[in-house]
Amino acid sequence: MNASNTRKIAYDIIYDVKYNKAYSNIAINKRLKKSDLDYRDRGFITELVYGTLSKLILLDYIIDVNSSISLNKISKSALTVIELSIYQIMFMDSVSEFAAVNEGVKLIKKVDKRASGYANALLRNISSNKGHVNLENIRDKAEKLSVEYSVSKYIVSRFLRIYKEEFTIELLKKLSERPKLTIRTNTLKISSMELEILLTKEGIEVEKSSMIEDAFYIKNLKNIGSNELFQKGYFVIQDISSMLAARELGAEEGEEVLDMCSAPGGKTFYMAQMMNNKGKIDAMDISEHKLKLLSGRASELGVEIINIHKKDATVFDEKMLAKYDKILIDAPCSGFGIIRRKPEIRYKEYLDVKDLPLIQAQIIANAGRYLKPGGTMVYSTCTLEKKENKDIIMSFLENNKGFILENMKELYPNVDETDGFFIAKIKKER
Numbered sequence: 001m002n003a004s005n006t007r008k009i010a011y012d013i014i015y016d017v018k019y020n021k022a023y024s025n026i027a028i029n030k031r032l033k034k035s036d037l038d039y040r041d042r043g044f045i046t047e048l049v050y051g052t053l054s055k056l057i058l059l060d061y062i063i064d065v066n067s068s069i070s071l072n073k074i075s076k077s078a079l080t081v082i083e084l085s086i087y088q089i090m091f092m093d094s095v096s097e098f099a100a101v102n103e104g105v106k107l108i109k110k111v112d113k114r115a116s117g118y119a120n121a122l123l124r125n126i127s128s129n130k131g132h133v134n135l136e137n138i139r140d141k142a143e144k145l146s147v148e149y150s151v152s153k154y155i156v157s158r159f160l161r162i163y164k165e166e167f168t169i170e171l172l173k174k175l176s177e178r179p180k181l182t183i184r185t186n187t188l189k190i191s192s193m194e195l196e197i198l199l200t201k202e203g204i205e206v207e208k209s210s211m212i213e214d215a216f217y218i219k220n221l222k223n224i225g226s227n228e229l230f231q232k233g234y235f236v237i238q239d240i241s242s243m244l245a246a247r248e249l250g251a252e253e254g255e256e257v258l259d260m261c262s263a264p265g266g267k268t269f270y271m272a273q274m275m276n277n278k279g280k281i282d283a284m285d286i287s288e289h290k291l292k293l294l295s296g297r298a299s300e301l302g303v304e305i306i307n308i309h310k311k312d313a314t315v316f317d318e319k320m321l322a323k324y325d326k327i328l329i330d331a332p333c334s335g336f337g338i339i340r341r342k343p344e345i346r347y348k349e350y351l352d353v354k355d356l357p358l359i360q361a362q363i364i365a366n367a368g369r370y371l372k373p374g375g376t377m378v379y380s381t382c383t384l385e386k387k388e389n390k391d392i393i394m395s396f397l398e399n400n401k402g403f404i405l406e407n408m409k410e411l412y413p414n415v416d417e418t419d420g421f422f423i424a425k426i427k428k429e430r
């Protein structure tokens with residue numbers, strides 16, 4: 001496909017995420033599925049979309065200091081093209097500055113002709129100093145880090161309240177890097193040794209994880225969805241932190257397990273695997289669409305012990321009282337620990353996350369009642385927000401007697417080489 005068309009596809013996706021509240025991963029998959037692009041074009045579009053969306057605050061700061069007109073006077077479409085063009089100038093070695101500017105100007109002519117003269121001058125100006133900016137002029141600590149790492153000032157301020165400045169910077173740095181691709185063998189279908197041999201035969205680099213048996217870090221796997229071993233259900237893609245959360249529950253053969261926020265099913269599948277496909281897992285979620293994904297993948301993986309329930313976990317159900325041996329609450333959360341996977345999370349503000357603790361508290365309170373005496377539950381999130389983690393657990397224990405906190409830990413990308421994650425294990429007394 002020619003260069004202008006790939007950039008137009010990237011533009012459409014970025015525009016949709018920025019202004020129509022599309023999710024980046026879903027928008028990319030949908031768009032790339034429809035077209036007959038080769039793997040190089042797919043790679044280019046994916047990098048351009050994720051890269052630009054991950055640097056919006058920095059890119060807008062650069063535009064602001066170089067522009068003759070204020071940012072809010074630039075049309076949404078022109079701004080999006082300028083952002084993706086500066087991203088190429090500054091961060092994509094594979095693209096010449098000449099091509100970044102010229103293709104940018106061509107694209108602006110398509111989406112907002114009137115802005116093309118202005119954009120041309122601005123992009124040439126920025127290209128001549130390679131987008132260099134002096135952030136030292138920003139006096140406020142949180143503001144400076146927010147621009148440097150393109151994370152909302154709200155999130156940076158939350159981190160600075162909890163962690164020291166040095167730790168916050170290490171964390172923000174790591175949250176801006178591309179995560180390693182981690183997979184887990186589906187031992188219901190194949191052994192890890194056999195899978196390693198098959199992957200290696202395909203030229204995929206495989207490195208065993210020291211933290212989880214059956215987990216591998218892999219490199220050189222292009223277009224995962226069309227990989228035959230993946231389609232046959234021999235492995236799943238999952239970060240080590242998620243595996244640790246599912247493993248912490250320790251689900252065993254024959255048990256009755258509840259997964260309260262289960263979709264799209266990564267942890268449900270791991271639990272079914274640990275249970276050797278024997279016992280029962282009630283997989284609940286509020287999202288019908290995500291439960292469909294769970295159901296489809298469960299059959300590919302050969303998982304047979306899941307019953308799916310579209311249900312709101314905040315609403316108490318009498319029929320489930322004291323029914324379960326083990327319960328996983330992988331709660332909906334702000335996602336500050338997985339910023340590097342979903343760039344739109346970088347820009348979350350207080351209003352986007354303020355209601356979450358109440359929802360989380362309602363779900364864990366119900367879980368406590370659904371657990372059998374002597375049963376165990378695990379509460380996990382992919383955020384590093386204390387209000388959604390430790391505070392939820394402490395308040396649950398205060399309001400519910402007869403529960404013991406057995407373990408509580410936070411995982412950090414800059415320390416543990418995983419996503420940012422929180423895991424707490426609670427036992428109900430007999």
Ligand SMILES: C[S@@+](CC[C@H](N)C(=O)[O-])C[C@H]1O[C@@H](n2cnc3c(N)ncnc32)[C@H](O)[C@@H]1O
Pocket residue numbers: 242260261262263264265266267268284285286287290311312313314330331332333359
């Ligand atoms: C962190 S994700 C779960 C990921 C899943 N456990 C996995 O490993 O693949 C949180 C899930 O909570 C679901 N959710 C949000 N609010 C809910 C509610 N009130 N009741 C049940 N599920 C809810 C979302 O649809 C989302 O799928």
